[in-house]
Structures are given as structure tokens and as C-alpha cells.
Amino acid sequence: MIQPLPNSAIYGEVASWWGAVEVCLPSHKTSGPATFSPGGGETINREWNEWVSRVFVPRLRSSLPVLQSAVAGQDWECLLEADALLGAALPEPLGQRSLTVGRRALLDFIPPQGAKTLGRLTQAAKENDSVGHLATVFAVRAQVFHLPGVQLNGALLLAEGVLGASSVGVTLSADHVVEMLAYGMEAAAGEPSLHFAVL
Secondary structure, three states, rough: OEEOOOOHHHHHHHHHHHHHHHHHOOOOOOOOOOOOOOHHHHHHHHHHHHHHHHHHHHHHHHHHHHHHHHHHOOOOHHHHHHHHHHHOOOOOOOHHHHHHHHHHHHHHOOOOOHHHHHHHHHHHHOOOOOOOHHHHHHHHHHHOOOHHHHHHHHHHHHHHHHHHHOOOOOEEEEEHHHHHHHHHHHOOOOOOOOOOOOO
């Protein structure tokens, strides 16, 4: 998935985010791409820039605080509503891929004992095939495992990039991952660099 990371602060942070991906998306090795699905390795940088500005920032990143707040407040109706709104905001086929990857993480794994919201979301996904977008699963599992919001944002961004790259046969180098994440996090913070171009 990712080539080994050198031992430095920024790479250590990315490694920490990858740990969060493994917690939030236990099916990452077999899930396939979610909303970032590049056409090929030669276009991955351009398509990443477009995806960050058109999908991640306005749809996924903007949904995460609502999802996190609903989970933290154990507001079940708000959580389901936010999941549905996210689905409506994602153009097809992105919405369906988000559901496919998210639902696989829900339905293929037994929730930890005592993780009531995750258990309820899993049951809702069993009963309704439009429940369980990837960002929703990340928000719920992040709450269960006490991951901070910044780590959740980075982990979702990282998962999308790595899964998308893997789907076109690209194993990202550590430097490439850092560049992709830096661009995505800067854009999410409202301070995007012009573009990045690694390779």
C-alpha cells in the first residue's frame, strides 16, 4: 500500500494516520477505491488536486464535523440524517463507491463490545442499503477508539489517496504520500498550495 516511511516527524505523523486508517477501515486491504478513483498513474496528481477541491473539501471534510458531533452527542437521528445528506451530496458513482467501502467495513466486522453507536450503525446498514458511507464509518469508529478530529481528517484523506492509487496499480512512495496529504490538509484548512506535482 505505502512504501516504508523514513523516521522523521512528518513521516511519523503520516504513520500515525495510517494506524488510524487501520482502526477506522479494517477492510482497507480488500476494499477497493472509495470516492477518489484516478484513471491511471500518469494522471494521479492532477486528479488528486481536482478531487480535493471538488469532493474532499466541499463534501467529505465539511460533513465530518456534523458526523463527529452527532456521534459524540449520541444523536442517532442526526447521524443517520448526516449520512443521508452526505450520500445526496456525492455525485454518482462516488456515492455508491462511498457506500460500498463503508458498508463493507461495517458488515464484514463485528463491532467491539460496548460500541453501541457502531453496533446501531451496523444494524441500520443491514436493514437499509443506503446507510453507511465511508466518512460516517470513519467518524463512528474514530469515536469508539478515541481518535482526535485532526487525525480523523488525515486518516480519511490518507485512506482515499492510498485506496485510489492502489486501484490503478500505484504504490505510493512516502514522499508522494506526504505531498498528497499536505495539499489536502492545506486545502481543507483554506490555505491550498497552487498544486503539487510529484513523480
